[in-house]
Amino acid sequence: MLSRVAESILWMNRYIERMENNARFLDVNFNLALDLPPELKQQWKPLIQTSGAVEEYESLYDDYSQENVISFICFEEQNSSSILSCITRARENARTMRSILTKEIWEHINSVYHMVLQFKRDDAKLHQDPRMFVEKIKQASQLYYGINDNTVSQNEAWHFGKVGSYLERADNISRILDVKYHILLPSVKSVGTTLDWIQWVALLKSASAFNMYSRKYGEVKPYNVAEFLVLDRDFPRSIYYSLNQANQSMHAISENYKSGFSNSAEKLIGMVISEMSYSGMDDIFHQGLHEFLDLTQLKIIDIANALHDVYFSLKN
């Protein structure tokens, strides 16, 4: 397939995934605010830290009020990761390869784009309660995956899309875990307070992981939460699972079904996964969770760059 198109699919899926994760983070933070006792105010700054957009944010706003943060995350055009920016870019990528997308996929992405624009036009009061909007975005993204998995041939193009979704997901989960863990860690000593429990549950919920976590571990403990989100073999939003799926799709693309690697991107991702496969949570904590997550994000960038070199920038 065309290199340009392969790259567009990968990015289209990254943006859709990013859009969904932004919606999830926002949703959880908002709900958390509702759960907090009146004397405690919900923090909105971590949400901006998660997306790594502190600089952009501070150039636009003076404070981290709920109102400003919500509008920044939902509709700010200058925020390259806002929900509006994500769907705009996803759609732009879709347009550049519209001829190879199914009618259903294109029309879905197009309609989500128009829906977001409509929300932006209509709802100046979104910051008071963004839940309906957020819910629509989550549904839109889930519907996208449904259409993608059930109406699109699982060929090279589809696998490039999967690589995009899963790399983005691994990156996003590592970010939310990093930020939340930072904030929550001091309170580990006071395990068992209601407030503490609420916060950890919120972290799980932002990854849609609460139910599956509960079934596996029962009690909510920081160590287990981290383990579940980083190393779980079966949960589709853990970092390990995501990278593993990306790896499988990369091998499907290169049609290299033997063990080992056939290009630099496969080599890099294979190394990350191997290391995680043979690590326990103790090892990761020993290294420092923050350091580990930071390094993982850097490695994901390296993998994306390697993919670019291998597939998207063919030299004469």
Add this chain to the structure above:
Amino acid sequence: MESPKTLHFQNYRPGVAFDEMFAPDHLVRNNYASYKDHLESLSIVNIKKLQDATDQAQLLMGMTFQVHGDEMGMEKILKLDIIPRIIEKAEWDMLETGLRQRIKALNLFIEDIYHEQNVIKDGVLEWEMIRSCPAYLESCKNLEPQRGIWTHISGVDIIRDNDGKFCVLEDNLRCPSGVSYMLENRKILKATFPKFFDKILVQPVSDYPKILHQMLEYIAPVTHPNIVVLTPGIYNSAYYEHSYLAQEMGVELVEGRDLLVKDDHVYMRNTKGFQQVDVIYRRIDDTFLDPMEFNPESMLGVRGLFDVYKKGNVAIANAPGTGVADDKAICPYVPDLVKYYLGEDAIISNVETYICSRKEDLEYVLDNIEKLVVKETNAAGGYGMMMGPKSTPQMHAEFRDKVRKNPRNYVAQPMINLSTVPCLADEDFSPRHVDLRPFIIYGKDISVIPGGLTRVALKEGSLVVNSSQGGGTKDTWIV
């Protein structure tokens, strides 16, 4: 049980122009009789709902075009008015024969111009006329396009004059657009009037992508060719159409940067190496095709493409150089060309045209500019034109000046009241002016697609149908 009828057209008052639906005595014409009955079984509220649903469907399908100079999100739909333009089969058959004749002659003309130039030697046309044509490409001299075909895809703009006679306004032989709207309009109208489609036989247009694909295969230099559609990209106003056609044909949509030339062949950059390209349906202008041969500034084309083309290793549709035949100053000669090449009288005549490079025409135009429509010979899209009767004396003076300075660049035509068709406007139907662009594909045979794109000037009284100037479209039914 029949629902009660509403008289939708009681207040419908066509002007002096020929109305496609009603004869001057306000009797409905044959071609619209059964449709009128159907429409009158619906209330105006329901008809309006159908129109709203159509607008929404177009937006969600992404049938939008980028408006020049507008910012992000400023895409517009090309409005589809749901009242169809209906033409009777017998009348259409005459048009079809005429179009086939015209395209055949124009191809022979282009072939002649880039080879023997007998048409000039025999005095039908002056060499100066060709030489001064900006779309004449010296590089195409002695070019041998595959199968001898130059204008693979054409769109001819046809209007009815006040007496209802069809005549050609201009030919589009480079990259005519609009065919995707013809196809999508039909899909939408089928959903809008399903019961009616059940009852009458509208000539189908849906096999256009198949005919296009067959033609592209026919001109390929190899068997089992790799065919691509070449687009300037998403910011082009016709991008929707480019992607639509590629998708319908199941071929790759490429941009210039996806292609490269090496070892006398064209290749596309794939994830797993280079893949040879055999046929290019290009939707970029001649001079942007290859920065080595033409415009060195072009970012849209492919370096070395023209050379590969000349060697016969890739087919390009339409062939470069066809613009010489749709120059607005050449257009008036088409009936002569038909006579010259085919020995036949032209079945469809041209709108009377004054060619400003002719001395006596120039004088007439300068003296009567306030009555005439003045057009640039090499412009399209409704740009670079002036409608005398609708312009100020200041604009008349301005155009007199322009024409005097560069007569070759201008032609003029009498102001013709394009025919009208009812459109839904507010709470009622009211007449709006239309033209017609049928599409012709020249492959193994010459196929004229039954119908075409009816463009409509949605502003009351306006005679400009271009999408860039507030035009919309209608589905065109041959019944």
